Amino acid sequence: MTGTAAPAAPVLLGVRHHGPGSARAVRAALDRCRPTAVLIEGPPEADALAALAAEEDMRPPVALLAHVAGEPGRAAFWPFAGFSPEWTALRWALAHDVPVRFIDLPAAHTLALGGEETTPGPEVAATPRTDPLAVLAGAAGYDDPETWWEDVVEHRRGEGDPLAPFEAVAEAMGELRSALGEEGDAAQAQRDAIREAHMRLRLREARREFGDTVAVVCGAWHVPALAERQTVAADRQTLKGLPKAKVEIGWVPWTHRRLSRHSGYGAGVTSPGWYGHLFRSPDRPVERWMTDVARLLRAEGHPVSSAHVIEAVRLAETLAAMRGRPLAGLAETVDAIRAVMCDGSDVPLALVRDRLIVGDVLGEVPDAAPASPLQRDLDRQRRTLRLKPEAGVRDCEFDLRKDTDAARSRLLHRLRLLGIDWGEPLPSRGGLGTFRESWRLCWEPELSVRLAEAGAWGTTVESAATAKAESLAREATTLAAITALAERCLLAGLPDALPVVMRALTDHAALDPDTAHLAQALPALVRSVRYGDVRRTNTAALAEVAAGLAERVFIGLPAACAGLDADAAAEMRGHVDGVHQAVALLAETAEAAETAETPDEPTTAARPSAPDGSGGAGRAREPASAVATPATPAALAAPPPGLRDRWAAVLKVLAERDGLPGGIRGRAARLLLDGGRLTHERAERLMGLVLSVGTPPAEAAAWVEGFVGSGGSGGMLLVHDERLLGLVDGWLTGVPPEAFTGVLPLLRRTFAAFEPAVRRTLGERIRRGGPGAGPQPPDHGAAPGFGPGLDPERAAAVLPVMRLLLGAEAVAGSAQPGGALV
Known part of the structure; x- marks a missing residue:
């Protein structure tokens, strides 16, 4: 293959997939050979899609996605980066009007054989036991295969005959295949034999059609097999009897992160961002790289100047010379960046690794590419709503009072219902108001498979999500699952699915006798009732079911709390908290509906009580403008009057009934105290009875945890109420030594939940002489920082x-x- 004349036989270009050096060498070899056709390792079903690679809107990284018709979950990917040799060969062929064919085993056989994610990887690592790349690197005296590959391939700048490197690689692979023999995984070897037999058949077909001057771009490991002489009959016998499936194939966006080994994609490269830079910057790559790093670090607030760039380049080149390398590689640049730009810290260096060395580039596929109706509907909606898929994580906030943000929220919720988690809901920075939503968005290539799977439910996102919700409602076996589904339907704006969900909800609510199940289901149902305020949804039927569910919980809760062990009691205490918030929310929603009867008076967004049951004391309510439209009596059904009073009566029973778990009794007393339904004197009386010597220490500790075990609010209660603090302190100091060890874990868990400042204040109060001691003069042992009055000089x-x-x-x-x- 040497000389200046074009070769008269097929040119076998053995490459490392996703290698920029291989890509440059392939381009130079094709310019030199001018083949009559280009054959590329890939599924032949993609021949009809090859022309799309020349479209202006096709931006790698992209991948060919093939899946079994009717079973999108059985899928395979063939990814291509801008620096992939296969992509370079494909674009060269299209630019020079040269026919291009894919010659690997068809996806119809690959998927029928049970092959999973099929990706062109570094074929020099074809067997799991022995890595030929590592063998070659070791023979050259290198410990790291990646470093060897950089030195002998990536740092070459096209000197000499462009075909010479491929001849050397083919010879090395031939020797390695002979030396390794049968070593390696037998199944992988058989799979390679099948693929190579098909490649040889396709190569023969191309030679008959286009002549001998064709070029083949494939993994270097396959080159010796394609060069050896095998009869047509033998190759056909190898392929005889292979199972076959009907497949569909198309282009999908891919990401640099998914090309990385760190993502679990074993055929990738460790540094796709670095390799992309090497491919784009054939001249002065180190200087350009350091400039990009400096730009990134400055954008993140790190003080990096042009002097840092100069010194980093010098250090990288010096390290390369000391290590005997022709040019500074990734290892040298990383060491230089750490020492010069990051002051020896790995924290900013981790940012460089994530953003530049790996990168979060997301490819694009043109509209002309084949796509399912569901995919086209999603593309149309995201363009309308200006939601661009991005490979990197991005946090955004939606104001549901705005039509565009509300539509974005509905779209993301519908996709989540279909199992397409483009966005993940986050706790809103605005507290408990319903008009604001926070999301974390990140598009992963696997979502294309999920989208193909979801196509079985409908041709649009809304119709598919509706059908999926109806199916989930029919299959649901628990009341909590159905109430959660109802909430998701309202979030997603699926009114057509609600009748089916409501029928299932009513049936399960009527037949479920377990009070714990009812209590678990109530909060989600009541949250759904709120959406009439912001999302303009008619939730009257839900409000009626929620009110009936609440009444059943009121009746059955005291009996359901009896006879529980520690774990069951802790779970039931959580249900009590949930019901308490739900009742407050349901009552406030009803009050908002009554207020809305006057058209000129806008309603405010209902706010549930805080998790500690304080009713959100100390927090300002959302202004009237915080909701999209005032709730109307037609939209919200008011629960029966006196809902709060009946719930308070239930809590009173729980707080005062002997025999119930201490945690539940303590929690009920606390909720009554926070709601103004229990005086401090009565709370002191209840605590005194529980913390008396007749109560087992473990039961008393559980009561204390239920009463004050709600984070900072519980601690502040003790800070401001010296009598309660005195009761707890007196009981704690009187716990017998043999029982103290048993209650210590529970008490540590209780008080560890307090804010550090609250714990410090409580400790100082105890240190000053205990609750009720009052202010003491400094010479009587007062703790530093405490005194009888204000010190003007210190203030x-x-x-x-x-x-x-x-x-x-x-x-x-x-x-x-x-x-x-x-």
């Missing part, structure tokens, strides 16, 4: 800092005579 010490924070004029303007600050 004035904060004024300079306040001036810096607020501005001198602001502080001066707010000061009163004598230096006091309002």
Whole structure:
């Protein structure tokens, strides 16, 4: 194959998949040979799709996705990056109007044989036991195969005959295949034999059609097999009897992250971002790379200057010379970046690895590419809503009062119902208001398979999600599952699915005798009732079911709380908290509906009570403008009057009934106290009875956990109520030594949930002499920082800092005579 004349036999270009050096060499070899046809390792079903690679809107990385017709879950990918040799050969053939064919085993056989994600990987690693790339690197005296590959391939700049490297690789692969023999996985060897037999048949067909001057671009491991002489009969015998399936194939976007081995894709490359840079920057790659790194670090707030870039380049080149490498590679650049730009820290270096070395590039596929109706509907909606798929993680916030944001929310919720998790809901920064939603978006290539699977449910996102919701409602076996489904239907805006869901919900609610199941289902159902405010959904039927469910919970809850062990009691205590929030929310929703009877008075978004049952004390309600439209009596059905009172009566029974688990009794007492239904004197009385010597320490500790075990709010209750703190302190100091070890884990869990400042304050109060001791003079053992009154000199010490924070004029303007600050 040497010389200046074009070769008169097939040119076998053995490559490393996704190698920029191989891609440059392939382009140079094709320019040199000018073949009459180009044959590429890939599924032959894609021959009809090859022309799309020349479209302007086709931007790699992309992949061929093949799946069994009617079974999208049985799928396989063939990814291509911009620096993949196969992609380079494909684009060269299209640019020079040369026929191009794919010659690998058809996807119809691959999927029928049970092959999973089929990806052109580095064929120099064809067997799991022995990595030929590692063997060649070891023979050259290298410990790292990647470093050897960079030195002998990636750092070459096209000197000499462009075909010479392929001749050397073919000879090396031939020797390796002979030396390794049968070593390796037998199944993989058989699979390779089948693929190579089909490649030889396709090569013969191409030679008959286009002549001998054809070029073959395939994994280097296959080159010796394609060059050996085998009869047509032998190859056909190898392929005889292979199972076959009907498949569908198309182009889908891919990502650099999925090309990385770190993503679990074993045929990838460890640094696709770096390889892409090498392919795009044949001249001065190190200098350009360091400039990109500096730009990234500066954008993230790290002080990196042009001097850092110069020093980093010098250090990388020096390291390469010391290590005997022709040019600085990835290892040298990483070491230089760490030392010069990151001050020896791996924290900013991790950002460089994630954003640049691996990268989050997402490819694009033109509209002309074949796609399912569901895919086209999704593409249309995302363009309308300006939701662009991105490989990197992006957080966004939607204001549901705006039509566009509300439509985005519905689309993402519908996709989640179909199992397409493009977005993940996050806790909203706005607290518990319903008009704001936070999402974390990230498009992964696997979602294309999910989208193909979802096509069985319908041709549009809405119709598919509706059909899927109806199916889930019919198959649901628990009441909680159906109430959660109802909530998801309202979030997704699927009114056509609600009748089926409501019938299933009513049937299960009527037949389920388990109060725990009813209590578990109630919160999701009540949350769904709220969506009439923001999402303009008629939830009257849901409100009626929720009210009836709440009444059944009220009746059965005291009996359901009896006779529970510790784990069951903890679970039931969580149900009590959920019901408490649900009742508050249901009552507020009804009050909002009554207020809305006056057209000129807008309603406010109903806010549930805080998790500790405080009713959200201390928090401002959402303004009237926080909701899209006022709720109307037609949209919301009011629950029976006195709902709060009946729930308070249930809590009173739970708090005072002997024999119930201590955690539940303590929690009920706390909820009553926070709601103003229990006086402090009565709470003190209940605590005193429970913490008396007649109560087992474990039961008393469980009561304390239920009463104050709600994070910072429970701690603040003890901070401000010295009598309750005194009761807890007195009981704790009186626990017998033999019982203290048993209650210690429970108490640690209780008090560890308090905020650090709350724990510190409680400790200081106890240290000062215990609850009720009152202020003491400094010489009587007062803790540092505590005294009988205000120390003006120490208080004035904060004024300079306040001036810096607020501005001198602001502080001066707010000061009163004598230096006091309002």
